[in-house]
């Protein structure tokens with residue numbers, strides 16, 4: 232899979248070269264390229280923003296640097312079809328695990344990380360001629376720009392690319408997550424730590440009883456911490 236990220240703060244994306252996704256890039260499973268939007272400006276000040284028509288607070292990103300940056304990415308796109316353009320925005324559709332699975336099927340993803348009050352709306356109309364455009368939000372809270380949201384989405388999508396997670400069993404375990412329940416609590420050695428004990432059942436060796444206990448823990452956690460998920464789960468079962 233090929234991923235391009237465009238930002239005025241490309242250093243934000245350096246974290247993508249660490250850990251699992253860094254290794255996946257070394258192994259050639261994933262290619263991540265980060266681009267500085269300011270390289271696609273022509274004035275002395277490398278201007279990417281301007282005041283909003285109609286007035287109001289803050290600044291708006293000009294469309295032309297975006298079109299130039301996106302055109303330069305298109306020139307090297309490996310995709311047979313239109314690449315997917317993901318625009319992080321608090322007014323987008325919710326990004327969740329099923330969106331991650333869907334996007335993990337794409338050959339080429341491009342992330343457009345905005346700043347300020349957002350990007351001139353006409354950029355999206357233009358982009359639809361060349362990309363499959365998805366406006367996506369990572370949650371109902373306010374960030375200062377799209378970079379942190381892009382980091383989260385690239386990590387969630389990238390780990391689903393075949394071969395990126397070394398032990399695919401760790402992806403299968405999560406399909407319990409697909410069942411709509413939170414994970415059960417986990418423990419490791421020592422069995423007694425600072426006066427806190429590992430639940431006895433986990434030391435019993437009775438795998439049937441352990442599975443049953445874990446399922447109860449999942450249900451109880453989900454009911455108390457995520458009543459929204461619990462409600463959905465009940466309507467599934």
Ligand code: JF8
Pocket residue numbers: 318319320321344345346347348349367368369370371372373374375376377378380
């Ligand atoms: C932004 C550009 C976001 N869940 C989310 N909260 N805030 C954002 C976000 C994304 C882009 C920009 N401000 C300026 C906030 C997402 N995705």
